[in-house]
Amino acid sequence: MQWLFVAAGGALGAMARLFITTQLSPLTGHRFPLGTLVVNLLGCFLVALLYVVIVEKAMLPPYWRHLLVTGFLGALTTFSTFSLDALLLWQNGLHSVAVFYVLANVLGCLLVVALSWYLAHFMLS
Template identity: 40%
Template sequence: MVKAMLIAGFGGFIGTILRFFISRYIQVFFVSTFPWGTLLVNIAGSFLIGVFFGISGKGQFMTAEWRLFLTVGLCGGFTTFSSFSNDALLLLENNEFFRFATYTGLSFLFGLIAVFLGRMLIKMI
């Protein structure tokens, strides 16, 4: 149990640092009140988790430890559902209903598509 926690925790540490830098860079590049950084990180993370689950489902290409590290740890730290929820609430609090609907809709739709594409990519390999 402790080993699994350390594996997931180390992956989460790396994912969190990646999220911080990528999200900040995107927000600086796309100066906007729309949370582009969080949106794009969530879509990329959804794609990655699809790829990782696809690889792990192909047989002996990934150990249980690597799956834990990559999916629960790295992707869990990298994707930002809590940040997504906070950004969505801020849009609502600022009466930006169209941006709220756009942000939540795009996050869900493209996140789902990205997971599907990640799995399909691995199936084609």
């Protein structure tokens, strides 16, 4: 049954990723992969929140972790796309944009995971 939860969550996460990236791409065109950054930050925020709710606080049954964390967030977040985007920015001579993009993803995602974890503990205490 866990395979079905992962598959269902993955389908929804992939559709959410496509929706977010297509909605945001007109804002920057091909100059900056804003959609990838947003889904990575959103995914990092949600993974910590869901971890607290499902694992630490046991407010949802464990199968929700398969559906939401492994499936939905696994398909939503895009580390492989992030890596390709960074490489293409670099290869196109946009070195400072590539460095900013890598730092924004890595540091931003670490920051939102920590923020979400603390918010979840504060709100659920």
